[in-house]
Amino acid sequence: MNQDQPTSRRRLLATGGAGAGALALSACTGGDYQGTELTSTPSPEDTAQDQPKATLIELAAVPVGGTVVTKGPDGKPVAVTRSGESEVTAHSAVCTHMGCTVKAAGDQLRCPCHGSVFEASNGDVVTGPAKTPLGAVPVHVEDGKVVTG
Ligand code: FES
Numbered sequence: 001m002n003q004d005q006p007t008s009r010r011r012l013l014a015t016g017g018a019g020a021g022a023l024a025l026s027a028c029t030g031g032d033y034q035g036t037e038l039t040s041t042p043s044p045e046d047t048a049q050d051q052p053k054a055t056l057i058e059l060a061a062v063p064v065g066g067t068v069v070t071k072g073p074d075g076k077p078v079a080v081t082r083s084g085e086s087e088v089t090a091h092s093a094v095c096t097h098m099g100c101t102v103k104a105a106g107d108q109l110r111c112p113c114h115g116s117v118f119e120a121s122n123g124d125v126v127t128g129p130a131k132t133p134l135g136a137v138p139v140h141v142e143d144g145k146v147v148t149g
Contacts, residue, residue: 053149056080056090059141067104067120069093073148077101078137079109080146081120088146090137091123097130109134 054073062068062082072078077093079102093102093109100113108126109118116130123134139146 053147055145055147056139057146059086059088059144059146062088062146065107067107067109069101069104069109072137079104079120079134080139083121086141088139088141089121090139090146090148091118091120091134092137093134095130096125096132096134097128102134 056072056078057068057070057080059082062080064082064084067079067081069077069079072092078090079093080088080090082088091109094100095102095111095113095116097111097114097116100111102109102111102116102118104120107120109120109123111117111130114129115127116125117127118125118130118134123136125131125133137148139148141147
């Protein structure tokens with residue numbers, strides 16, 4: 001009897017099981033799933049130093065008291081929240097659970113994949129499964145635009 005045969009079967013079963021698991025996971029998470037569980041978010045200092053100053057959105061495109069999800073200079077989604085005429089904050093719109101893009105919903109950001117809810121104003125987790133707040137993106141208003149930095 002071939003000594004390698006049982007090992008080969010185990011490998012085949014393990015490989016098949018992993019493939020089936022990945023397929024099942026991708027099927028239940030929708031199109032926004034990016035395939036990695038996020039365990040940390042970049043610090044504001046990292047974001048500010050790594051990114052050149054860039055316009056995120058026209059200030060007028062964000063209603064007072066509202067949030068708009070747009071693209072950051074790196075192409076990743078960013079949620080811009082306007083709390084006053086010229087007061088804005090911004091956070092990564094990449095869910096810290098498994099990387100789906102969160103959607104603006106009133107004063108909250110909601111993840112369509114597994115239901116996490118975040119405060120739009122500060123990125124804090126309201127409801128899991130996410131445990132980590134959304135990363136802050138430093139922004140300010142300049143010439144009627146929301147600009148990073
Ligand atoms: S990716 Fe799971 S709740 Fe957002």
